[in-house]
Amino acid sequence: MNYAPLAFDDDRWNALVSGYRVPFNPTGFIRQLMDNPEDASVWSQLVPELYHQGTVGSASYAVVPWLVRICEDHDCPFEDAVLLAVLVELARQDDNNPPLSDFLNEAYHASLHTLHRLSLSHLPNIRSLLHRRAIFALAAVIANDYSLAELLIFVEDEKDVSALLADYYKDVPSGLGDRQNDPKQVASAREVAPTAIGHSSLDPRFITAERVSWAIFVGILFFGWLAHALAAFFFNADPKPILSIYAVGATAGFVALMGILGIVWPPVVYRHRSYRITDHGLQIRKGVWWRVIIDVPHSRVQHTDVTQGPLERRYGLGKLVVHTAGTMSATVELEGLAHETALALRDRLTGADDDESV
Amino acid sequence: MNPFEPLPMGDDEAFLRLHPSSLLFALARTLRAFLLPGIIVLVRGGENFEVWLMLLAIPAFLLALFRYITFRFRLAEREMIVRKGLIFRSERIIPYGRIQNLDYKRNLFHRLFGVCDMLVQTASGKEPEATLSVLRLKDAEAVRDQVARRKAALTDQAVALDAPPADETDRLTDAAGITESAPQEAAEERLAHASIKELALFGLITNRGWLAVAALVGLAFQFDLWPDADLFEAWADRAFGVSNFDARGKIIASVVGLIAVVLIVRVLSVFWSILTLYDFSLLQHGGELRTRFGLLTQHALTLPKHRIQLIDIESSPTSRLFKRVTLRARTAGALSDENQGTSRDWLMPVFRRGDVPELLHDVQPELENEPTDWQSISPRGARRMMKQLVLLDLAFVTPLAFALSHWWWLALPPALGLSWLIARWVVRAHGYALTANVLWFRHGLLAKKTRVIRYNKIQTVTIGESPFDRRNGHASLRIDTANSGMGQFAVTIPYLPRDEAERLRRALTDEAERRDFVW
Known part of the structure; x- marks a missing residue:
């Protein structure tokens, strides 16, 4: 089946949000995975952004077709990819999570079917229990049996269920789906500096x-x-x-x-200016000649402001100002965000803990 | 008592007043401010208006008088309240939680009267939040303990402990001033002490005698007492019996003079050290460190342990000769300025190098021993620094060569050789190490400094890449803390290999985020 993941140079990537509901552009991670799909450090950074205790964001839906594309490229249904695809699809059923946008709809569903077929064809060779369970859950999803899928993913006693279902899926059809190969996208994978991975751009x-x-x-x-x-x-x-x-x-x-x-x-x-919300806090990259990457851990944020000058108001922009107890970085500024994004980031950064102590 | 209930402005009886001798000190302060100009006016016979200006002393004194009459303070359940002003009354409320330090200071006159100045400092900035001038020493200590106790009671809300009923403590006044507070739970424990011998050594090492010389020179200029050359020669004549110096005599005289000056300065320095730092002790009182020093003017400073942001271990070439170091601790918001050669930051101005680990352990129990596996920065950094030094050398030699004589070009090779050595040594002197709770950073060729930062005090971590860094595959890592000094990062590690900088950034951000920051 044909499906076309969202192109890397598409502007809509910048409008997507992570599971934390803040702007998140995962293209850098995807490019890294294209090179090395088994890089655990990339997965460990990407997965928490896309799936966080049952919450997913629009970026999660856009990533799934790319993960399937990577699996196809390497002819291997990677455990993390299948698991993430199933988790995202299950979370999508929850009304609290955002709906699937129209422009992602087709590629998303088509890619799930492709992944399903790919993984079933590889099932006999897969030994990891969790991996098998993920594949079974995906099969359940394709069969529209979401409660079975949830059971398979979240049930505690793994062995019984998996043994049970391994039998059931013994004979599976093999064969891969067709796909469009775009060498340009693979070539551009190396253009992004490693530090810009996962960063979101400012508002154009x-x-x-x-x-x-x-x-x-x-x-x-x-x-x-x-x-x-x-x-x-x-x-x-x-x-x-x-x-x-x-x-x-x-x-x-x-x-x-x-x-x-x-x-x-x-x-x-x-x-040259971008930012990212990580597990640790806010990361800002800026500077053309003299470049800096500033990390402000969550727990060090004293308070945050969003300011708007007249020009910024005219263009719907806002400046995020993060205050810390530091000396040189007493205020860390990020200019050129969309005003709503700045507000969302502010809420995200101050929401966590309100320590009274000074 | 309901802490949210506003205090009636007129209710004066719960408030304490300053000691009556405050008036005297206010008078003395005013006089001192006008003393020097006054003397100059008298000696030089100033203009008319200058004499009239002296009359300003009277309103200044009246102001001080009003200040004393209206000044009240009170230790409420949760905050210290300071009220002052006759016409425009101001009431300042300082919650105990915000009080960083309660320092006191007493000069000779304070000591004659058994009183002291007390400074209340918060994290808010340069000026003390309030100055209680003057209190009886006993009362000041009672206030300090009272504040410490209430602060502790507020932190572990279980309270009650053995705190006396609120009414009683709120009114600390009785005929005698302040009632003796309940026996302290934690006694003061002495962690370190500098003997007179050590202080003399410190005087020798630091050479603060120049402070005294500078003061003398300043005074001489002020009074036009600058000795002219004739006078000096006349004096030399009498002292050495030489009437007219020949060239050789002049050289000998200046060498002897120089040695004499250096010796005098050193001796002055030793005196200064013993006088100002007499009986320097580092004490521990619960979660607080206290330093106390001074022969004539006595200082008693507090450094809350948990507010220590940075600890510095410093040594100069001379101090290394005697195996001594200076230990400093920077706290958040405290005034870290140097004052008449003494520093608020000192844990110990002079301390045996070998005993440092033990003391550090007492001061910050979570500090590990100094690491042995120091990481160095990129040796390629020496080449980059060399390039800068070459430019500097050329900038010095070229104009000399063209303006004076081309022989100056001969100075270039040795200068470049020295530069190369310096570049290598400076780069090699840099080192860092990460232990379980702490980042260690050392640098400095002559004046060496080792800085210790606990991860929970790290505010931000920054990677910087200049165009030159990029060409060499380098990056610098900058770590910011509270009170790291004007325009400075707490730590800047230059010339790191790019991927190592990235690894460090991740590790440090991770460690910082895992720990909560409390000022």
Whole structure:
């Protein structure tokens, strides 16, 4: 069956949220898994984001087709992939979790069927009990028997159930689904620096807002010069030095240079700034030449603010300000978030523990 | 008593007043502020307005008088209340939980009257939250214990313990001042003490005599007493019987003079050390560390153990000669400024190197012994530092060579050689180690410093990559804590291999997040 996972360069990735209900862009992790699907450290970072004690986010649904694609590429139904797919699908039935978006719907369901067939064909070779159970649960899901699936996944006494069902699934049809192979996506897997894994980008409106603020700055400079030149033209006895070809040329050149910088620079800043909520807390990556990655552990967040300037309000942006008890990092700022995202992050960062002690 | 019930502003009887001798001290303070300008005006015979300016002493004194008359404080169940002002009354409420330190300080006059200045410090910043000036020493100690006890009672809400009924403690006043509080649960235990010999050694090592010299020079300038050269020669004439120095005589004289000055400064330094740090003791009282020192002006400072953010073990080349170190502890929010050569941060200004582990264990029981497996930073860092030093060398030698003589180019090879050694040594001097609860970081070529940070005091962990770092596959790791000093990270480890920096960042963030931070 054909299915097309959400392309890596699709803007919709940035709108997806993790199981913690904060923006989470898993493409970096997926790329890592494409290279090495058995990298336990990647799985251990990815899984808690996508499935957290029964809660999942829209990103979880988008990841499942990619996991299946990885399984197909390596012709192996990896334990973590099957387990995660089943857990996500089970959690999806809960009304508290977000619904499956239309644009993910087809690929998601198709990929589950593909994974089902792939894993059944490999079942005879799989020894791990949990792995087998996950595969059986997936089969139950495909058979629309969600209570059986839940039983298989969550039941305590593993051996009995698994022995029981192993019999049942002895004869399984083999054969793989067709798929579209996109070498471009695999090639781009190495472009992302390892530290940017799992990071979410800022809101793209940030670029526009930056350009506008830059334009305002250049405009003020230019009109300042203009006023100066006009005053010279009308009131100076000898306006030549100010209105000479060199002065005008230099000004025009300067304005043009600033204008070009204003157009080129903001996207560069945008690309170099991202953030991520980890198990530990907030991680911010920023800086173009001098780059930093700042980690603010959850328990060190004293309080958080979201601020909005006039331009930010115009573009629906907000700045997240995290206060710690530190000296140099007494305030850690993240500019260029969508206002709602900033608010969500604020709630996420302050929600955990309210320690009264100072 | 309901702690949420606002206190009636007029209710004065529950409040305590300062000791009556406060008035004298206020007067003395005013006088002192006007003394030096006053003398100058008298000696030099100032302008008319300068004399009139002196009359400002009168309103200043009146202000101090009002301050004393209106100043009240009170130890309520949960907070200390300080009230002052005649026309504009202010009432400051300082919850016990926020009080970081209660320090007291007494100079010679305080001691003559058996009183002291008490400083109430919170985490809020530079100025003490309140200054109780002056209290009888006995009362100050009672206040300190009372606050410590109430703080403890508030923390373990089980309370009750042996706290006397609220009414009684709220009104500590009686005819005698403050009632003796209930016997203390924890007695003071002396952890370390500096003998006079040690202090003399400290004076020798630190060379604080320059402080006295600087003060003298300043004073000389102030009074135009700067001796001119004639005077000096006349004096030398009388002292050595040489009337006119020839060239050789001048050299000998200046060498002798220099040695004499150095010796005098050292001797002054020893005196300074013994005078200001006399009887330096580090005491433990429950969860608090206290330091106490001074012969004339006595200081008694508190350092709550759990508020210690950083511990520094420092040594200079001379102190290493005598196998001594200086131990400092930085607490959150406490004033960490140096004051007349003494520092609030000192655990021990001078201490035997060999006894450090034991003392550290007393101060912070969760500290492990100093690690033996120090990790070094990338040796490639030496090459990077060398590049910077080459530029520096060239920046020095080139102008000299062009301006004076091309012989200066000959200075370049030895300078570069020295630079290379320095770069290697400096990079090698860096080291870090992670133990179960603590990050250790050491650096410094001449003045060596080992910094100890408990993971629960780490606020943020940052990886920084400059363009130069990227070219060499390096990164620097920066760790921030409370009160790490103006414009400084608590620790900056430079020239780390990129993946090692990443590994460290993960490990430290993990350790930090697992532990809750309490200031």
